[in-house]
Amino acid sequence: AAGVIQSPRHLIKEKRETATLKCYPIPRHDTVYWYQQGPGQDPQFLISFYEKMQSDKGSIPDRFSAQQFSDYHSELNMSSLELGDSALYFCASSLLSRDYKGTYEQYFGPGTRLTVT
């Protein structure tokens, strides 16, 4: 079965540079979530989109922005990178259609490991 795809898998940037992470949800999924997991920490929710509109916002820094496109893929843009932004970034997708009688579980991608030097 198709899974969530994230690219790139690894990214190395210098301080003050910008980075763009991409997420391709499972086909037919309409909701995308972004999570950040620092070294030795638990995943923290950043932001989510449902049908291309921002649906929820967590602890996302103002230097970060994200959007969901018409094909439902999402991009997380990170500017003025800091050393503390080094982390694993996970994207998850879910199907929240009103007609869906499922369990609303989120399916996670393999993550993008961002290293800021």
Added chain:
Amino acid sequence: DAKTTQPPSMDCAEGRAANLPCNHSTISGNEYVYWYRQIHSQGPQYIIHGLKNNETNEMASLIITEDRKSSTLILPHATLRDTAVYYCIVRGLSGYALNFGKGTSLLVTP
């Protein structure tokens, strides 16, 4: 979302049942108990969820107490590949984000 409390770590022998407890004493009537796990640096994986009845799927069983203030995730025959951090998360049945707490680090030993 209701706050959850889990032991930080547990050990289990391979082939034995692993019973992972979770306290969620402030859970409200419309909130579900979800369990996810994260194998080292991989994306978290959904395991099971329930409202008030016990649930079972191909991965695990979920036992929720009658007052819903606690639950137990049961891996009936733990394998080495079940070594992971297990997260108990309480939330409504909707598209809300997952609030990962501290989780339980389960080590399955040969």
